[in-house]
Amino acid sequence: MRMRLSTAVAGLLLLAGIGAAAAQDVIIEPEQETVIKEYVKKQPLASVKIPGVELNIGSTLPDTVELHEVPETKYSYVVVDDRTVVVDPGTRKVIKVIE
Template sequence: MRMHFTAAAASFLLLAGVGVAAAQDVVIAPEQDTVIQEYVHKQPLASVEVPGVELSVGAALPDTVELREVPNVKYRYVVVHNRTVLVDPGTRKIIKVYN
């Protein structure tokens, strides 16, 4: 019985780790990235300051930060600390930081 529990626990931990890794690995097709960059360039936003938030992939933005839509793209964008970031609106996590 103990062996079955250990195997089940190990399987659960392995699958949980894969789920976390997959959530952070968002791949944007080059064509879609071009569309996003062109749209963001044509629709500039004022930069907002978000104290305590590091601009890195996987960091979450607070609900107080307004995310803007990119037509026909499921992600949103905002300019934080003078850098454009692409955000998953469901999790509010940064998926890409543009220079």
């Protein structure tokens, strides 16, 4: 009986972990992505370098990097190594890299 219970608890914890990881993924709606791309095109920024930071979705940008708000969205952006990076300003996590 104890073995079944601990197996069930382990399974629930595993599912909870998967759910928490999925909840961290940010999906930009197509309309929002269009707004972001158009705004970034009209408001180009100088490219910055961030030594030691890989530009992957989920990477966190340091506080030293200045983020620029995209009006009509809840996102910010910055240009790093000539790539536009869309960032969640609350967590400073990269949510999209626009080539």
